Amino acid sequence: xxxxxxxxxxxxxxxxxxxxxxxxxxxxxxxxxxxxxxxxxxxxxxxxxxxxxxxxxxxxxxxxxxxxxxxxxxxxxxxxxxxxxxxxxxxxxxxxxxxxxxxxxxxxxxxxxxxxxxxxxxxxxxxxxxxxxxxxxxxxxxxxxxxxxxxxxxxxxxxxxxxxxxxxxxxxxxxxxxxxxxxxxxxxxxxxxxxxxx
Numbered sequence: 715x716x717x718x719x720x721x722x723x724x725x726x727x728x729x730x731x732x733x734x735x736x737x738x739x740x741x742x743x744x745x746x747x748x749x750x751x752x753x754x755x756x757x758x759x760x761x762x763x764x765x766x767x768x769x770x771x772x773x774x775x776x777x778x779x780x781x782x783x784x785x786x787x788x789x790x791x792x793x794x795x796x797x798x799x800x801x802x803x804x805x806x807x808x809x810x811x812x813x814x815x816x817x818x819x820x821x822x823x824x825x826x827x828x829x830x831x832x833x834x835x836x837x838x839x840x841x842x843x844x845x846x847x848x849x850x851x852x853x854x855x856x857x858x859x860x861x862x863x864x865x866x867x868x869x870x871x872x873x874x875x876x877x878x879x880x881x882x883x884x885x886x887x888x889x890x891x892x893x894x895x896x897x898x899x900x901x902x903x904x905x906x907x908x909x910x911x912x
Contacts, residue, residue, distance in 0.1 A: 716864070719744065719754035721774070722764030726789060726833045730762060733837035737867040748776055755780040760787060760864065767792035767811055775818040782821045785857045787864070788812045788884075789828040789836070791891040800895035804888065812851060812884035823857035825850060826884035827865065829891070831907030837868050839907070846907030850877045851884035876910055 717740045720731040731743045744754035755761050755777055765773055767790035774781065792811040796802035806814055812826035827850050828836045839846050848870055850858045862875055878886070890908055897906060 716759045719758035719761045727764035760785045762787045786824045810885040810888045823854040825852035825861045834905045835907045847910040848875045
């Protein structure tokens with residue numbers, strides 16, 4: 715099992731940390747303050763970015779040394795919020811948070827995943843009426859294999875996980891966040907995910 719640092723202790727980070735702990739991983743949780751994040755990241759093999767996407771680039775860019783050589787699993791979406799607090803627009807149009815993180819952290823292996831669903835589905839994918847899809851984007855094949863194995867421990871079937879290719883493909887999955895406010899306004903805050911039907 716891996717030593718995993720979860721950066722961010724809100725609903726997303728707390729949910730992931732609890733589920734990963736239940737599956738036997740050693741998990742350290744840190745809030746988004748620089749000292750706590752640095753301490754947690756320093757000894758981890760895998761670091762999960764569950765900090766609010768609007769500030770993730772600045773927060774994680776300051777951890778370049780601590781994140782050197784690690785796998786950074788980015789589950790956040792960088793958006794501005796509308797008056798109702800729901801995502802309204804992308805902060806990095808024509809790019810993505812994952813790409814910006816990879817540029818800022820060249821010696822870190824960034825993998826984007828789990829950002830196309832409401833947070834309860836991340837750790838309970840079989841709870842939906844039909845299989846959801848978890849997408850992977852990243853430059854390092856071994857890092858993506860490690861993340862795929864991590865998802866399997868969280869209940870994801872291997873055939874529910876789709877590798878889209880390099881980190882540039884994260885701009886497509888991050889853009890999917892723009893569906894979310896419309897779905898929530900239409901059907902309420904019930905768990906859902908994007909699913910690739912074949």
